[in-house]
Amino acid sequence: MTASLRCEVAALLDSLGVSPDLYTGGSLAVKSPLTGEVIAEVSEVSAEQAKETIASSLDAFKAWRRVPAPRRGELVRLLGEELRASKEALGRLVTLEVGKVPSEGLGEVQEMIDICDFAVGLSRQLYGLTIQSERPDHRLTEQWHPAGPVGIISAFNFPVAVWSWNAALALVCGDSVIWKPSEKTPLTALATQALFLKAAARFGSDAPVALSTLLVGGREIGELMVKDRRVPVISATGSTRMGRDVGERVARRFGRSILELGGNNASIVTPSADLDLTLRAVAFGAMGTAGQRCTTLRRLFVHSSVYDTLVPKLVNVYKTISVGNPVEGDALVGPLIDVASFKMMQDSLKAAADAGGTVHGGTRVDVNGEASFYVRPAMVEMPSQTGPVLEETFAPILYVMKYDTLDEAIALQNDVVQGLSSSIFATDIREVEQFLSAQGSDCGIANVNMGPSGAEIGGAFGGEKETGGGRESGSDAWKAYMRRQTNAINYGRTLPLAQGVKFDV
Numbered sequence: 001m002t003a004s005l006r007c008e009v010a011a012l013l014d015s016l017g018v019s020p021d022l023y024t025g026g027s028l029a030v031k032s033p034l035t036g037e038v039i040a041e042v043s044e045v046s047a048e049q050a051k052e053t054i055a056s057s058l059d060a061f062k063a064w065r066r067v068p069a070p071r072r073g074e075l076v077r078l079l080g081e082e083l084r085a086s087k088e089a090l091g092r093l094v095t096l097e098v099g100k101v102p103s104e105g106l107g108e109v110q111e112m113i114d115i116c117d118f119a120v121g122l123s124r125q126l127y128g129l130t131i132q133s134e135r136p137d138h139r140l141t142e143q144w145h146p147a148g149p150v151g152i153i154s155a156f157n158f159p160v161a162v163w164s165w166n167a168a169l170a171l172v173c174g175d176s177v178i179w180k181p182s183e184k185t186p187l188t189a190l191a192t193q194a195l196f197l198k199a200a201a202r203f204g205s206d207a208p209v210a211l212s213t214l215l216v217g218g219r220e221i222g223e224l225m226v227k228d229r230r231v232p233v234i235s236a237t238g239s240t241r242m243g244r245d246v247g248e249r250v251a252r253r254f255g256r257s258i259l260e261l262g263g264n265n266a267s268i269v270t271p272s273a274d275l276d277l278t279l280r281a282v283a284f285g286a287m288g289t290a291g292q293r294c295t296t297l298r299r300l301f302v303h304s305s306v307y308d309t310l311v312p313k314l315v316n317v318y319k320t321i322s323v324g325n326p327v328e329g330d331a332l333v334g335p336l337i338d339v340a341s342f343k344m345m346q347d348s349l350k351a352a353a354d355a356g357g358t359v360h361g362g363t364r365v366d367v368n369g370e371a372s373f374y375v376r377p378a379m380v381e382m383p384s385q386t387g388p389v390l391e392e393t394f395a396p397i398l399y400v401m402k403y404d405t406l407d408e409a410i411a412l413q414n415d416v417v418q419g420l421s422s423s424i425f426a427t428d429i430r431e432v433e434q435f436l437s438a439q440g441s442d443c444g445i446a447n448v449n450m451g452p453s454g455a456e457i458g459g460a461f462g463g464e465k466e467t468g469g470g471r472e473s474g475s476d477a478w479k480a481y482m483r484r485q486t487n488a489i490n491y492g493r494t495l496p497l498a499q500g501v502k503f504d505v
Ligand code: UN1
Pocket: 111, 157, 158, 162, 237, 292, 293, 294, 295, 452, 453, 454, 455, 456
């Protein structure tokens, strides 16, 4: 097994066009969470190299902003083609590097393809407004210009999709991109960069050399980029702690940050819910990706009238769901990313039990020995929303609580510092609409009759409060990658001033 995993990774990287010197003999050891073994040693950039990369990215931006947007879209179309052609290989690499089950590894690449398609269309639709001027013979308008190099900091759990949400939009918007991937997942980043370079080579000389660059390295490399004024936009995905730091540093230099941080997502199960559908949705929402999505379902509020029907069934699903190495069988729950994640999960479960919770599952499952961390997902029936329930533990723990009125459930749902995603299970239209109203969910995403995770790329993705307020991916999220310019044009021969001000000299 040991030798073969490393060999398979090398073969995949080779097929994806990554040169072996990038992932052998380097200082960053990459472990597969499937077995815990080292599968590659990746070279890291020095601070000096990172600064040079930023300088070349700025040069690339200056050339790229002159290329017409629909032509820029052509490059992203070619990137989408490369991703389609390599979907199997890249999806498999996601599975080996992150431990996602195969359909989720492939789904991640599909998400990349989808955002490329979206961005291609967008490349002809970067519309500005025409505004009625209050002055005679004047025209008032706004246009959107490229912003500059965009720094992308991504997390291990969506190691490549999050890059693509940012990069596909930034590239059609006329920006260059600089990517600092998670130290846990540099291999999928190298592969994605290789696919980008293939697309750029097919595109031709209009694509400047450093249009998309990769900075593999530690926290200090990310910090260097975050502090650099030449990078006007920083898009960061990860923990609230990291995002607070990034947001403050970027704000200090009046840069713009797009933050996609922690979630503590809830669903409300009302008396009118379709309980069979609810059961399936809760299972995917809470246990899919081994609870390691920022949109993972972490809190479930169940109406007291359906609690005793739904919850025992849920306990049974938690008992029986298949946990295992997803490349060896057809397990639905793969490993946690590493030992730190396992420890955090155990700490939270202990705190939950101390706070009066009844814990189902959560124990370690021996799949591939000591170096990998597989767990049976945990469901905890809590007497109230206290202690670890208020925090995001990036692991499969679902806290279940009872409620009596929808007002109470919505208040509890909103009574956490995070505000990413939420959902309601209901067929009563009044309850649905109340949940979606201004007095309802306070999250960036509010779904009906599905869990909080698994968003399509067409909508804007992100959340409020300590989730950071940023929006990525669909809708008009592209505006964050451009700068807006308002133009007032006087085509008359007099100089009427706005607000009727007189200033005759
Ligand atoms: C994340 O976990 O960082 O909505 C992103 C979802 C995915 C993206 C999750 N499309 O669950």
